[in-house]
Amino acid sequence: MAGEKAGVLEQEVAQLRDEVRRLREEQNREHEKLTDGNGPAAEKTEKDAKAGGDEGRSETDREREKQKKGLSTRAKVLILAAIAVILFVGLSWWLYSRQFESTDDAQVDGHISGLAARTSGTVTGVYVEEDQYVKAGEVVVDLDPRDAKTALEQAQGQLAEAQAQAEAEQPNVPVTEVTNQTNISTTGAEVVSAQAGVVAAEHDYQAALERIRESEANNTKAQADVARYRPLAEKDEVPREQFDQVVANAQALAASVAANQASAAASLKQVDQRRAQLAEAQRRAEEARKNAPRQVAIRRANVASRQSMVETARAQLAQAQLNLSYCKIISPVNGIIAKRIAEVGDRVAPGQQVMLIVQMDDLWVTANFRETQLRRMHPGQSVRIHVDALDGDFDGYLDSMPAASGAVTSLLPPENATGNFVKIVQRLPARIRFKKGQQALERLRPGMSVETKVNVE
Secondary structure (H helix, E strand, O other), X not given: OHXXXXXXXXXXXXXXXXXXXXXXXXXXXXXXXXHHOOOHHHHHHHHHHHHHOHHHHHHXXXXXXXXXXXXXXXXXXHHHHHHHHHHHHHHHHHHHHOOEEEEEEEEEEEEEEEEEOOOOEEEEEEOOOOOOEEOOOOEEEEEOOHHHHHHHHHHHHHHHHHHHHHHHXXXXXXXXXXXXXXXXXXXXXXXXXXXXXXHHHHHHHHHHHHHHHHHHHHHHHHHHHHHHHHHHHHOOOOOHHHHHHHHHHHHHHHHHHXXXXXXXXXXXXXXXXXXXXXXXXXXXXXXXXXXXXXXXXHHHHHHHHHHHHHHHHHHHHHHHHHHHHOOEEEOOOOEEEEEEOOOOOOEEXXXXXXXEEEEEEXXXXXXXXXXXXXXXXXXXXXXXXXXXXXXXXXXEEEEEOOOOOOOOOOOOOOOHHHOOOOOOOOEEEEXXXXXXXXXXXXXXXXXXXXXXXXXXX
């Protein structure tokens, strides 16, 4: 309604101007006729001049003056009326225009998606052209998949190998646990056996000591017998044979003492040997007891390492599968191809753009208002949008206020601290959204010039 009212007022002002211009032209034509002596009044004046002389001329002059006064009065009235109408219309227009803030420094904007390759390869097919509409999920470019398939098969083989190694390593944990238990039991038995050997050796040593004491006692008695029989033998009171037997018995008992002493010394060495064997068995038993959990931990660590290798191979397989899927470049959004870059036979690298797609389902207007125009503007206000290319109007609303001026966000912002400051009214980009459900919205394109008029009342 506001736009229609403005158009009616503009038409009325134009009509008044045309009427004033027409009246002025008529006045000028009448004045030229009177001045040049043409027309009915001039012919009458000439006739009167010929017939009546000076009297006729004076009447003609008075008639001319009356006509001039009448025309000038009429023109003044018309001019004053036109001025009054123009002032009224101008005042109405000024009061009406205060309700709006407008700018023609605006254009349609939208999201432009740069579609890039995610893996390297050779382009084998391009299925879209510029200005063609595409849907999300549609294949637009194909890459040669042979390299990706080879890498996938290699990753599958590495995964199978890692799984086999992990399975082969898995039984080592229980095997090691059983072996450790056996070692602990064996070393424990060895300790018990060594302890028994020490006890037996000590008993043998004690028995040897008893035999020494026994043989020493017998040897003492035998030596005493020799001493007692010697005087009797010398006096021939006892037979010589008996004396010789006593002497031989004494010598035998003396030799038995030496033998028992040697046996006791050997038994003592046997005790030391058994004690050394016991210490060695205890050391082995302690070592087996302490190393058992460590060996199990090592086996479990090996199993975990094999499992991690399996996970790594599985991740490499997943990456290879992704790389194979990346050989089909798919449009992520609905839109129109703005620029086709890829061509059949091109070698593309990861991250290299192949298409530019304009998203047509989310368009807006970026309007650069002067900072003095933002005083009464706020999100939600209604906006009238005139699109030059379509010569049509659309309804919209102010979506968001600008965060910064265009100069601040430019590549080379102005530096006002140099001492050459000149105050310039800045422009700030405001975002305006189109209201849904309007006709011809699908004909809009980013970059189209528009004129926006924001209702700030």
